[in-house]
Amino acid sequence: MNKNTLIVVLLLAVAGLGGWMYLQQDKGGQMDAAAGKQFIAIGTGGPTGVYFATGNAICRLVAKEAAEGRKKGRKHGIRCSAPSTGGSTYNIGQIAAGELDFGVAQSDWQYHAVNCSSKKVTCFKKLRAVFSVHPEPFHIITGKDAGISGWGDLKGKRINIGNPGSGQRGTMEVLMAAHGTKTSDFAQATELTSTEQSKALCDGKIDAYGYTVGVPNAGVAVATDGCGAKIINLASDVEKGLVKKNPYYAFATIPQGTYKTTDADVTTFGVMATFVTSADTPAATVYELVRAVMENIEDFRKLHPAFKHLDPKKMIKNGLSAPLHDGAAKYYKEKGWIK
Numbered sequence: 001m002n003k004n005t006l007i008v009v010l011l012l013a014v015a016g017l018g019g020w021m022y023l024q025q026d027k028g029g030q031m032d033a034a035a036g037k038q039f040i041a042i043g044t045g046g047p048t049g050v051y052f053a054t055g056n057a058i059c060r061l062v063a064k065e066a067a068e069g070r071k072k073g074r075k076h077g078i079r080c081s082a083p084s085t086g087g088s089t090y091n092i093g094q095i096a097a098g099e100l101d102f103g104v105a106q107s108d109w110q111y112h113a114v115n116c117s118s119k120k121v122t123c124f125k126k127l128r129a130v131f132s133v134h135p136e137p138f139h140i141i142t143g144k145d146a147g148i149s150g151w152g153d154l155k156g157k158r159i160n161i162g163n164p165g166s167g168q169r170g171t172m173e174v175l176m177a178a179h180g181t182k183t184s185d186f187a188q189a190t191e192l193t194s195t196e197q198s199k200a201l202c203d204g205k206i207d208a209y210g211y212t213v214g215v216p217n218a219g220v221a222v223a224t225d226g227c228g229a230k231i232i233n234l235a236s237d238v239e240k241g242l243v244k245k246n247p248y249y250a251f252a253t254i255p256q257g258t259y260k261t262t263d264a265d266v267t268t269f270g271v272m273a274t275f276v277t278s279a280d281t282p283a284a285t286v287y288e289l290v291r292a293v294m295e296n297i298e299d300f301r302k303l304h305p306a307f308k309h310l311d312p313k314k315m316i317k318n319g320l321s322a323p324l325h326d327g328a329a330k331y332y333k334e335k336g337w338i339k
Helices: 050-071 088-096 107-115 167-179 197-202 218-227 237-245 283-294 297-301 326-334
Strands: 007-010 021-024 037-043 078-081 102-106 127-142 158-160 188-190 208-212 250-254 266-278
Touching: 037 050, 037 088, 037 283, 050 078, 050 102, 050 127, 050 266, 050 283, 050 297, 078 283, 088 102, 088 107, 088 127, 088 167, 088 266, 102 107, 102 127, 102 167, 107 127, 107 167, 107 266, 127 218, 127 250, 127 283, 127 326, 158 197, 167 208, 167 237, 197 208, 197 218, 237 250, 237 266, 283 297, 283 326
Parallel strands: 037 078, 037 102, 158 188, 158 208
Antiparallel strands: 007 021, 102 266, 127 208, 127 266, 250 266
8 A cells, every 4th residue: 555654444234245354455456564554455445335245255254265265375465445435437547646556446447547548547558457357237226106217208307427537427427427317307306325316215315316336236126125116227329339339238137036125127238347456566565366266266255145156267358448466467368267
C-alpha cells in the first residue's frame, strides 16, 4: 500500500465470511520483516454485493492455504484484507495509484483500462489479469407498480443510475448512450449506491435501478422478494448490437425461480467479474494467491451461490483482455492449463 501511515481495516462478517484486522503499508504489499508477513489489500464493492463476497472469499482461501502450508513446512506469509469499495472503476483507479494491490472488476472495464478506450475508467496499461470469477448479468429492476416492462418505459420515471465510479453506473451509461437516452429523460436520476437502491425502491423513492451483479444477489432479493420488484428483459436490437460490437459482453439468462418474482427466464446481457492487479505486483505474491484459490477451488465454490460453477480452465481465459500477470501465468503453466 502506498501509504505513510498504518491503516487498520476491520472487515465485518458477511454471508458467513469472517473478517480480519490487518495493518497495511506500502505499494505491492510490504513485507513485515520481523513477522515474516506480507499484507495486501483487495478492492471489492458494496457490502451486500458479490464483489465483497469475492474479495473476502479469496482472503479466506489465502488464510487457509497459509495455515495448511505451515503444517507441510511451506509458508507464503501473505495476509490480506478486502474492504468495501466503490466497485470496478474505483478499484482499477486505486490499483493504478498504488493504493490497492488487487481488485475485482467487470470485464468491460478491464478491457477499457488496459486499452485506454474509455474516459470513464483510469487508463492503465500496466493492468494485469489474474483470473475471472462469475458471470454478471445487467439487471433493470423495477417497482411492482411502476408500469415498466421495457427500456422505453423508463422515460419520465425516477431511475437510480448508480454512484459515480461504480461498474453499474458505467454500464448504465453505456446502455443509455446506445438507446439515445439522457438523464434529462428521467423524472429524476439518482446516484445511490448498491446498498441503498433496493430499500429506496421498496420505499417508493425511485421507480427502477440498473445493477450489474452475479446471481443470486442478496441486495436484489431485498427488492424482488421483499416488495415484489421485477427484472425486465433486455434483448432488443440495441442490446444485440452491443453484444456484437463488444467482445467483453455476452447474453445471459437469469433463470426462472431465481427470485420470488422471477416467474420466467429473464434474458439480458452482461459481463464477467474478473480479478486484476498491477504488473508491478511481485510475481511471487500473485503466484501464491492464485495457488491458494485454485488448490482450494471446492471451498471457493461453497462460499457463495454465484461461485457454484467455477471452473479453473474457464477462469483463466473467460473475460480476460489484459495480459496475464507473470505470477499467475507461472502457476497456470505448471498445471498445464496454458503453454
